[in-house]
Amino acid sequence: MQKFGGAIACALTATASGAAPVVPSAEQAPPAVFSPATLARADALLGKMSAEEKLGQLNQLFKFGKAPKLDVMVREGKLGSLLFVTDPAEINRLQRLAVEGSRWGIPLLFGSDVVHGYRTIFPVPIALAASWDTAMVEHVSAIGAMEARAGGISWTFAPMVDVARDPRWGRIVEGAGEDVHLNAEMAAAQVRGIQGPRLGTPGRLLASVKHFAGYGAGEGGRDHDAANISDAQLYNTYLPPFRAALQAGAGSVMSAYMDLNDVPATGNRWLLSDVLRGQWGFQGFVVSDNNAVLDLESHGFARDKRDAAERAFHAGVNMEMASYVNAYAHLPEALKDGAITAAEVDAAVRPILATKIQLGLFEQPYVDEALARDVAARAPAHRVEARLAAERSAVLLRNEGKLLPLSPTAYRRVALLGPLGDARQDTLGPWVFAHDLADTVTLAQGLRAKLGADVRLDVAPGVQIKRTTPSPFESIFKERSPAKWDAARAADELERALALARDADVVVLALGEKQDMIGESASRSTFALPGEQQQLMERVVALGKPVVLLLMNGRPLDLGWANAHVPAILELWYPGAQGGAAAANLLFGDASPGGKLPFSWPRNVGQVPLYYSHNLTQDPSEQGRRYWNEPSTPLFPFGFGLSYSTFTVTDIRLDKTEMSAGGSLEASAVIENTGTRPADEVVQLYVHQRHGGASRPVRELKGFERVTLRPSEKKTVRFSIGPKELGYWSAATRGWVNEASTFDVWIGTDSKAALKASFTQTR
Numbered sequence: 001m002q003k004f005g006g007a008i009a010c011a012l013t014a015t016a017s018g019a020a021p022v023v024p025s026a027e028q029a030p031p032a033v034f035s036p037a038t039l040a041r042a043d044a045l046l047g048k049m050s051a052e053e054k055l056g057q058l059n060q061l062f063k064f065g066k067a068p069k070l071d072v073m074v075r076e077g078k079l080g081s082l083l084f085v086t087d088p089a090e091i092n093r094l095q096r097l098a099v100e101g102s103r104w105g106i107p108l109l110f111g112s113d114v115v116h117g118y119r120t121i122f123p124v125p126i127a128l129a130a131s132w133d134t135a136m137v138e139h140v141s142a143i144g145a146m147e148a149r150a151g152g153i154s155w156t157f158a159p160m161v162d163v164a165r166d167p168r169w170g171r172i173v174e175g176a177g178e179d180v181h182l183n184a185e186m187a188a189a190q191v192r193g194i195q196g197p198r199l200g201t202p203g204r205l206l207a208s209v210k211h212f213a214g215y216g217a218g219e220g221g222r223d224h225d226a227a228n229i230s231d232a233q234l235y236n237t238y239l240p241p242f243r244a245a246l247q248a249g250a251g252s253v254m255s256a257y258m259d260l261n262d263v264p265a266t267g268n269r270w271l272l273s274d275v276l277r278g279q280w281g282f283q284g285f286v287v288s289d290n291n292a293v294l295d296l297e298s299h300g301f302a303r304d305k306r307d308a309a310e311r312a313f314h315a316g317v318n319m320e321m322a323s324y325v326n327a328y329a330h331l332p333e334a335l336k337d338g339a340i341t342a343a344e345v346d347a348a349v350r351p352i353l354a355t356k357i358q359l360g361l362f363e364q365p366y367v368d369e370a371l372a373r374d375v376a377a378r379a380p381a382h383r384v385e386a387r388l389a390a391e392r393s394a395v396l397l398r399n400e401g402k403l404l405p406l407s408p409t410a411y412r413r414v415a416l417l418g419p420l421g422d423a424r425q426d427t428l429g430p431w432v433f434a435h436d437l438a439d440t441v442t443l444a445q446g447l448r449a450k451l452g453a454d455v456r457l458d459v460a461p462g463v464q465i466k467r468t469t470p471s472p473f474e475s476i477f478k479e480r481s482p483a484k485w486d487a488a489r490a491a492d493e494l495e496r497a498l499a500l501a502r503d504a505d506v507v508v509l510a511l512g513e514k515q516d517m518i519g520e521s522a523s524r525s526t527f528a529l530p531g532e533q534q535q536l537m538e539r540v541v542a543l544g545k546p547v548v549l550l551l552m553n554g555r556p557l558d559l560g561w562a563n564a565h566v567p568a569i570l571e572l573w574y575p576g577a578q579g580g581a582a583a584a585n586l587l588f589g590d591a592s593p594g595g596k597l598p599f600s601w602p603r604n605v606g607q608v609p610l611y612y613s614h615n616l617t618q619d620p621s622e623q624g625r626r627y628w629n630e631p632s633t634p635l636f637p638f639g640f641g642l643s644y645s646t647f648t649v650t651d652i653r654l655d656k657t658e659m660s661a662g663g664s665l666e667a668s669a670v671i672e673n674t675g676t677r678p679a680d681e682v683v684q685l686y687v688h689q690r691h692g693g694a695s696r697p698v699r700e701l702k703g704f705e706r707v708t709l710r711p712s713e714k715k716t717v718r719f720s721i722g723p724k725e726l727g728y729w730s731a732a733t734r735g736w737v738n739e740a741s742t743f744d745v746w747i748g749t750d751s752k753a754a755l756k757a758s759f760t761q762t763r
Helices: 036-046 051-056 068-075 088-100 125-130 134-150 170-174 180-195 231-238 240-247 269-279 305-315 327-337 342-358 369-377 379-393 424-428 443-451 487-503 533-541 560-565 579-587 620-625
Strands: 019-021 059-062 081-083 109-112 206-212 252-255 285-288 320-322 395-399 413-417 456-460 506-512 547-552 568-571 647-654 658-660 665-673 679-689 700-709 714-721 728-730 735-739 741-748 756-762
Touching (some): 088 109, 109 342, 134 379, 180 700, 231 728, 269 305, 305 327, 305 342, 395 560, 506 533, 533 560, 547 579, 647 679, 647 756, 665 741, 700 714
Parallel strands (some): 059 320, 413 506, 658 756
Antiparallel strands (some): 665 714
């Protein structure tokens, strides 16, 4: 099993006396996105293009349904990219307009959100992060890329690498949660899967890392609201996952919507030019988020649409994404008036052309429609991978009395109750477009297949859940929500579910949030189970039957009562197309849960933001008693997850207890499966700097390894600790430092690990 460790350092500066500068190694240098030959071809093409042709490459629009205007724009070379065209025949038609209708045969980039699969839908990104298995994440990302590329897509707007420490924010579901290191490792894995070892790898896509930067820190967890982030937080928390993605070779970056410290990210020259290109040396191109350039006027930042276009262009946005109308349509006028220069236009267009060249679109601009059909036909093989991914992403939160796994012969009648028990669209999760809904295995279907004809399975929703306000994306869902029940129907459905529970030998509750309750435009002010799900759960538990709670969600929910009264709780997230099959395997022991939480699970929304890597503050002994009415600790800590087996971690060792700054040491520990089942455990390394030029977090994840062990099997897990793990950006010195100090090291199975060692670092 692969070992993963190490944080990501950014461009570095000299520091004050007493702190050794963190010097980036050759491995930390960002790779060249384009080959010299690609850049030479792009420059030769630029030399032949007119100003209008160049500026046309900077425009990207959505295409939904018939749009004759877009045909004209494509033919006239006024678009460089189109979004959400998923029919291979239509992609070919539009590509012919671009290639055969223009002087230089410049192909379009067809983009789509391949976020957690294309034809085959895998678990949502927060679930994949819960696997703590970067090799698996890379693999499923590659499958999604291959399916999309075969269908004519060449660009995906993924991965989302926004660190999210306020779970009220709906888009937490698209990322890897609260931790910097876990986000960085998952970002790099996704880029490797999407793009392959280099941009232009056959069968892969152009990745677009989003949303640069700080989008996950919006005030109140409200989507699109302003983010006010200190420089120390920005460099130490929010930027490293982007840096990791670029080091993995990502060829494009998406700018964010919101204000970052009062300057909209899409108009923020310091962010897009000084940091991204200056400090990091990024060679690829920046695309705005949808309508983010136009919205610079809405922000009160730009005077009008032309001013918005000029500000975004000068900030460093190469291509504008827009739904219907581009602010960049004003750039020809700006060029004529001298507000932008020809050299600036060339610099903006060059990486876009280079990307199209390196992707091979000039040589192969069209979709092989037979291959696209063949890939669709081969989707069943990918479904096996989707099931395995869902099994590896599940997190066992509670298992009192070892209720799980259920015995396949102990029950003659099973009740599956809850609004998510037989819901295809909700099993998939948000942000899917090119799938076949009929491929989805719901929890009900998975359990029926597992139980067979000899066991009766009764299925009922019990309650209905709906958003208070409809999702703006409701029109794209392939499964429409049923009409709202009236009071009489609601009462009848609840009583029917309770009757089935009374007659059952075991009850499985499928509760959580519908897929339109999470994601973009889906922030919440509470973590309570939506609708009457809490009432359903409490009344079922009161019957005295064995109860298993299956959760489908992408954020923590209020589980205080459930954790005290429901014996078994299994977090499935939105498990994807094979979610039902995976859930059945997990419930009956054909798979063992080994996932870990990618965020701290608060007791209720009043604790938010709550994350493990907080500073010590002046009174660390009272950290768990900050509130007078309840503990200020999480219900479940970051990195937590139970297993059907048991494990011990012992014998922590450091190969040295003193080293000089710039050196490295090895930390190791022995993990043993002390149970009776083969199972997985995730060994986690945490580090704390005791003193220095700035207060440091109480502990920070710096490495992890998921291991599979047979009963009584042991393994020594090893981690390297060096400048990447120990350096940080200091507000005191305004730069990156690696200080002389004493460091504590913990190795264990969650962020509360107690097995500890220490070492000293000298100058």
